[in-house]
Amino acid sequence: MFNKILIANRGEIAIRIMRACRELGIQTVAVYSEADKNAQHVQFADEAVLLGDAAPKESYLNVDKLIQAARTSQADAIHPGYGFLSENASFAAAVESANLTFIGPSADSIRAMGDKAESKILMKKAGVPTVPGFEGLESYEDFQKAANEIGYPVLVKAAAGGGGKGMRVVNAESELKDSIELARSESLNAFGDDRLLIEKYLAEAHHIEIQVFGDKHGHLVHLFERECSVQRRHQKIIEESPSPLLTPELREQMGQAAVNAAKAVNYYNAGTVEFIFDPKLATLNLQPFYFLEMNTRLQVEHPVTELVTGLDLVHWQIRIAAGEKFPFQQSDIHQHGHAIECRVYAEDPASGFLPSTGKLLQFIPPQGPGIRVDSGFAAGNQVTHFYDPLLAKLIVHAGNREDAIKRMQAALRDFIVHGVVTNIDYMRAVIETEDFKQGKVSTRWVETKFGEWSSAQPEVNTLIAAALADVVFVSGKAQSAVSNETDPFNPWKQTGNYRN
Numbered sequence: 001m002f003n004k005i006l007i008a009n010r011g012e013i014a015i016r017i018m019r020a021c022r023e024l025g026i027q028t029v030a031v032y033s034e035a036d037k038n039a040q041h042v043q044f045a046d047e048a049v050l051l052g053d054a055a056p057k058e059s060y061l062n063v064d065k066l067i068q069a070a071r072t073s074q075a076d077a078i079h080p081g082y083g084f085l086s087e088n089a090s091f092a093a094a095v096e097s098a099n100l101t102f103i104g105p106s107a108d109s110i111r112a113m114g115d116k117a118e119s120k121i122l123m124k125k126a127g128v129p130t131v132p133g134f135e136g137l138e139s140y141e142d143f144q145k146a147a148n149e150i151g152y153p154v155l156v157k158a159a160a161g162g163g164g165k166g167m168r169v170v171n172a173e174s175e176l177k178d179s180i181e182l183a184r185s186e187s188l189n190a191f192g193d194d195r196l197l198i199e200k201y202l203a204e205a206h207h208i209e210i211q212v213f214g215d216k217h218g219h220l221v222h223l224f225e226r227e228c229s230v231q232r233r234h235q236k237i238i239e240e241s242p243s244p245l246l247t248p249e250l251r252e253q254m255g256q257a258a259v260n261a262a263k264a265v266n267y268y269n270a271g272t273v274e275f276i277f278d279p280k281l282a283t284l285n286l287q288p289f290y291f292l293e294m295n296t297r298l299q300v301e302h303p304v305t306e307l308v309t310g311l312d313l314v315h316w317q318i319r320i321a322a323g324e325k326f327p328f329q330q331s332d333i334h335q336h337g338h339a340i341e342c343r344v345y346a347e348d349p350a351s352g353f354l355p356s357t358g359k360l361l362q363f364i365p366p367q368g369p370g371i372r373v374d375s376g377f378a379a380g381n382q383v384t385h386f387y388d389p390l391l392a393k394l395i396v397h398a399g400n401r402e403d404a405i406k407r408m409q410a411a412l413r414d415f416i417v418h419g420v421v422t423n424i425d426y427m428r429a430v431i432e433t434e435d436f437k438q439g440k441v442s443t444r445w446v447e448t449k450f451g452e453w454s455s456a457q458p459e460v461n462t463l464i465a466a467a468l469a470d471v472v473f474v475s476g477k478a479q480s481a482v483s484n485e486t487d488p489f490n491p492w493k494q495t496g497n498y499r500n
Contacts, residue, residue: 001322002026002076002101007045008066009081011376012393013298014041017079020314029073031066033059035386040376049073054386060084063091067098077101077321083388086297087114103321105269105296112265113294117159117197123291126264128257131276131290133199135159143180143198147173150200156180158187159195164234166190169201204442205276207231208243208289210258211305213316214268215326222255223305223313224335229441230430232353238427239301240340241308244401244439245279254289261294270317272299276443300343300393303372307339307397338404339397342412342427346389349426350454355389356421358382363391366414370397370407383420391422405431426453 004027007014018028018041030045035054042048049069051059059065061084070078078095080086086104089111095102104110113119117135124130133154134146147154147170156179158166166187168179180196188194207228214220227243228236246254258273274292282288302313311333320326346356360381365373375392383389396411398404412428430450435441 002318004029004046004073004075005077005079005103005318006031006049006066006070006073006075007041007079007081008060009079009084009086010036010039010041010060010387011390012374013081013083013300013376015044015376016374017081017314018044020312020318024315024318026318029069029075031060031069033386035384038381040378040381047073054384056084056386063088063094066091067094067100070095070100071098075100077103077318079103079317080297082297082300087295089114101321103269103317104298105267105271109265109267109271110296113271113296115160116157116293117195119294120197120291122264123261126260128261128264128291129287129289131199131202131292133197135197137196137198140177140180143196144173144176146198147176150198153201153203155199155201156183156196157199158183158191158193159197160191160193161187166196167234202276202278203444204280205278206243206245206441207236207274207292207443208246208254208277209272209274209295209299210254211299211302211313212258212262212267212271212273213313213320213326214262214271215320216268216323217325219326220259220262220267221326221328221330221333222258223309223311223333225251225254226299226301226304227439228301229443230436230446231443232349232446234443236301237343237345237423238340238430239304240338240401240404241304242335242338245277250282250288257289257291261291265294267296269320270298270302270313271296300390301341303374303393303395304339304341307372307395308335308337309333310336337397337399338401339395340404340408340431341393341395342408342431343390343423344392344394344415344417344427345423346383346391346420347423348421349423353423355385356383357385357389358420360417361419362416363418364416365392366394366411368411371411372396391417391420405437429453 005021006029007017021028028045030042030048031051032042032048033051033054051065078100085091087110089107092102092110093107120130132150137143153169153171156168156170166183168183170176170179183196184194209226209228211223213223225243226239226241228239230238261273272295275289276292277289306313347353348356360379363377363379372395373392377391394411396404396407398407412424415424430436
């Protein structure tokens with residue numbers, strides 16, 4: 001087992017990994033930028049190394065600085081978390097070249113699945129169902145011919161892309177040329193690669209992903225599915241398991257397809273195979289799911305799987321990276337109850353989900369049975385524009401889906417954040433709809449069917465005034481109480497926190 005692990009990330013995922021390390025008796029090293037010098041993950045670690053300026057390329061994306069930080073701190077391994085360099089094959093190779101262990105899959109597996117065009121070709125060879133489409137197209141005429149053969153609407157997307165960048169839905173031939181040019185430009189800016197592929201666009205599809213786990217001894221299983229169809233700007237905001245749509249037969253089919261996909265690239269450690277699923281096709285006894293992509297890392301929504309399977313995925317990531325065997329057969333793994341995760345962002349849904357920055361005047365997560373909160377923030381922390389505006393992941397678990405929804409509704413009501421605008425009220429509104437309760441939310445539901453929404457949150461200035469008033473009021477009451485206290489054993493008087 002490792003003695004010390006450097007976590008090449010920040011925020012809630014860095015703290016999540018550090019907690020697992022503590023439980024395994026492993027020392028932790030945080031890395032941070034100038035903007036994060038007072039961040040929670042820096043305080044939580046056993047030691048911390050400053051990387052550089054706030055800009056990610058000067059800190060969390062700087063491979064040389066990360067490797068040097070690991071060497072200086074005498075770490076044995078590096079855990080990349082998610083985002084940043086977690087799916088960068090060159091980084092994984094650099095870690096191994098530095099005689100450190102990369103806690104994740106091999107660089108070859110990351111590289112094979114990192115290219116959407118190449119991975120799709122691999123999946124076809126492995127017998128994994130893929131969306132009807134074409135790769136390797138160059139001229140406009142090639143795209144035009146392919147689109148006519150597939151049938152509109154089609155989806156043009158970046159071969160090296162992700163996160164919705166370099167992606168355009170094309171409803172008619174008149175939109176095709178402009179969509180290709182825009183997608184190429186965006187892909188080149190985001191990924192340094194302007195290659196595109198074209199696929200049939202399934203307008204009412206659901207996003208269902210399968211968690212896979214493998215060790216370095218050739219053993220690989222799936223840990224069931226997560227339904228991730230509630231999305232804004234192609235980014236998930238609510239995830240759950242089990243999916244309300246899958247029958248046991250479909251669950252088995254998709255799980256086996258995910259395992260086949262992972263085996264095709266000799267995969268080990270944690271990974272997620274993402275599918276699009278059309279329930280209408282299932283009712284017609286047609287192929288209802290297709291391979292979308294594989295995320296070669298730990299997912300943001302991994303707590304959902306942890307709660308329904310009882311397995312600690314980060315523990316097993318570390319243990320597998322250290323060479324241990326994954327001891328569970330497929331028949332040993334079961335789903336228990338229902339889990340839902342809501343991603344709490346500092347953003348304004350009423351203004352196109354624009355990020356919100358500022359100081360957290362109050363940050364009080366909910367507590368109680370079946371409630372878990374993963375966060376990298378506390379009251380007094382600053383939310384900056386440099387990084388993703390994720391404040392926390394709120395996860396609930398209950399015996400069934402109906403009870404899990406009720407628990408999530410209550411937890412969202414109890415989540416108090418002042419100082420920035422959040423999407424908490426928005427998510428409450430989503431899960432209270434009949435569409436969500438019946439599992440009818442597709443990937444385009446938010447933008448096409450949820451309609452206009454305005455925040456009920458008061459203005460930030462009002463919140464500031466209210467918070468300051470609360471501080472003055474509470475402080476005054478406390479001082480008054482201590483001044484009038486005659487108890488000679490009053491600890492506040494003894495410690496001198498207040499003066500009479």
